[in-house]
Amino acid sequence: MTHISATVDGVHRQGDVEPRTLLVHWLRESLGQVGTTVGCDTSNCGACTVLVEGRSVKSCSVLAVQIDGKSVTTIQGLAEGEEWHPVQKAFKECHGLQCGYCTPGMVMASVDLLNENPNPTEAEIREGLEGNLCRCTGYHNIVKAVAMAAAEMGASK
């Protein structure tokens, strides 16, 4: 067992983990942060995407011990209190989700995409979300939502 501590969704968390524990399993099983989902076991689907130090990672591809001392933001910590993040708002407005299982990862990947490229083209949005799979929406409304969030975030700057 290895002792780790990290800031998860703004709260200081710590615990002992087996070295093989993946970040997503630590979040879900030890911390009860079950908003982040697991969709595959080959790092293809991206459902488990979270931000570590503000950058998106697939939390099934990171060991819990690797985030010792770092800050993690999941879908559960994205809104500022009652104020939804513009990406969350745009996903609702554009119907960018149906079953919602890929949504935690899709939203976090979109946040990272817009941090890197605040004004993406449709092609850049599509390329940027390549690592996140959705089976319900055909991506059409997800792409629209990211474009809407980009406009909203640009306007508020």
Add this chain to the structure above:
Amino acid sequence: MTATAETTDTTKAIGRPIRRKEDERLLHGRTNWTDNIQLPGTIHMATLRSPMAHAKITNIDISAAVASEGVLHVYIGADFPDLPGTTCVWPVTDDIVMSHMPAICTDEVRYVGDVVAIVLATDQNLAVDALQLIDIDYEPLGAVVDMEEALKPGSPLVHESAGTNLCYTAKMPCGDYEAAKAKADVVVSRRFINQRLIPNTMEPRSVVAAPMGMSDEITIWTSTQIPHVLRVLLALLTGIPENHIRVVAPDVGGGFGAKLQINREEVLALVLAKKLGRPIKWTEARSEHFVSTHHGRDQIQDIEIAATKDGTVLGMKVDLLADMGAYLQIITPGTPLLGMFMYSGIYKMEALDFTCTGVYTTKTPTDAYRGAGRPESTYAIERIMDELAAELGMEPMELRKKNWIKHDEFPYTQIAGLTYDTGNYEAATERAMEMFGYEALRVEQEARRAAGDPVQLGIGISTFTEMCGLAPSRTLGALKYVAGGWEHCTVRALPTGKIELITGTSPHGQGHETAWSQIASDIIGVPVEDIEVVHGDTGRSPYGMDTYGSRSLAVGGQAIKLAGERLVEKARIIAAHQLEVSPDDVEFSAGTYSVKGDPEKSTTIQAVAFEAFTAHNLPDGVEPTLSGEATVDPLDFSYPHGTHLAAMEVDTETGKVTLRKYVCVDDCGVQINPMIVEGQVHGGVAQGIAQAMYEGAVYDAEGNLLTASLAEYLLPSAADLPSFDTDRTVTPSTTHPLGTKGIGEAGAIASTPAIINGVIDAIRHLGVNNIDMPASPMTVWRAIQAAKSGGN
């Protein structure tokens, strides 16, 4: 009547693109997926699956696993020799060869993924660790992979005692095909392959079963589309009384038919929770999903069409081989037959000769996958229409127009005996062609062809209809399906004026919480936000037939309407009593009861709800509480239709296929929430495009699944798909009281032939007249090379 205009009545909830109630929790991670459930004392289950496609089990040694850290029990087939793992509720013919899938295999395995042992441990990782310590000796029996080989004498037998791999032969001769063919100038035949698909819901399957302590009840939370049907089947399979089983489908992350099933993990979790008195939990790994959740499609279609030289279609002959896989699950044999009535599509003809042969192989069982039988039939008819057009030298859209049912010919009883209530293929097609720029693309196609451009352009057409809204119970009975097709709703007014709408449908992404609120809002006149939709829990919603076959609105919507109207009528009697007039003198509008001619004298439905609760002053003979209940058996299936057009670019040097533009105009009658409808179309179209261009399960000769993870099986990403141009026409259904039709599967049903017809249209001049799905660069390049060298 067909309309294309937007709904403008803002006093109504129906017809408006109201943003979804579901989204707040889903967008903040406040969800209740089955795998999120953590109960005290939970025992974790892991399954050991056969690495062999077909083998005798000669020895099992579990001793090392039993001794492994955290392991509580290891069970093998001998521990549950009589426990079935699934059941089939649709024995389609009298002489069908049924199969028995044990919960855990006892002496023989029949596909890679068959369950041979389970480990129960205190921790999921420890359970999985222990699987590797179980030692099993297998004696190979010979894989059965190819359907045609499976039917030849001498093939290894999937079920030895049956003496054959032939599961069933279903025939449906309509009209006299041979007579029709004798009159024909042209007969075109093709073999199409509708390949095996792996559903891949984003949420893997998951189940938790737990005795709840206060009674004999065991609650089973499971990622399912069918909590109500599952409860009945679990009771029948396990012998646990139905009244002791509560099934809950919490948030469910996609279904597409893959969760229309009774699975051995559900059976085992329930039985073990009862046996051990503790919660049992199992969650599928994605790599397990690939072999353990049922697959879809997998048909070889021999299609023949006969026509006169002016392009009048006379008849069609359909001969299917349908791969059942190793065992029959819930509706495995019936799935290909759901397309049986639809091979004539939207066209008039005098004969349709249908035969389907179900075949056992040593592969994962097949069953329903988005569209279930109708994508296959639509692919066949729309592909063969293009081949017929080419043979006749006709423009493919002109051939369709010549043969389709005209808008003024509805209701129309087609050759397989279905009566399409309404439709307007002309209107949908005209709109689609306009959006597509059909004529301009034909001009560009000619120019590219004349210039010898290495990248050729093709136009793919699919003018489709489908039958959904399962289904009139008597019809299901006549087809040997063992259950009914009704749906239930209870609308309950709570004392504070809030509404509980209890539905038997079970959503997993379709937005029922929002759309059902819209329907009820218009009927009982309370705001959408005051209505809570309760679903997916046999404890709270006791009656239902669940969600599949685009039935939720088509059938369940009828029950909502009727239940709401019954509530309004009961409330009218109480309101009249309060207003001291006769019920006949009370008008109801937008939640308010008022006296005719004296509108100042009024009360609200919320006030009536409180009166019904206190019961201090109810009319004689009126029972306290206020609710309306309805169980509706539909009059008919539902027949949505539409026109889908695809512009396909094919690089003739590399075989690379690019989808440049996709236009679809769908007609699902009256739309409750156009935003949700459009989302359903997007998702369905994407799944059909995925079948046409990217996906396909591949087995080797030994029966190993080669496409066994997301690294090998190409689920399209955002970068692999374009945006879609969608629109609608509205031709209300006359068999549905709200005028609606189903839409959940339409996109997946319509889109495969649009893509493949487009690919072939781009390279037909090179001599290509068929491409099997998926149209990968290698497949297309090989077809071009074969055509160049004289074959195809």
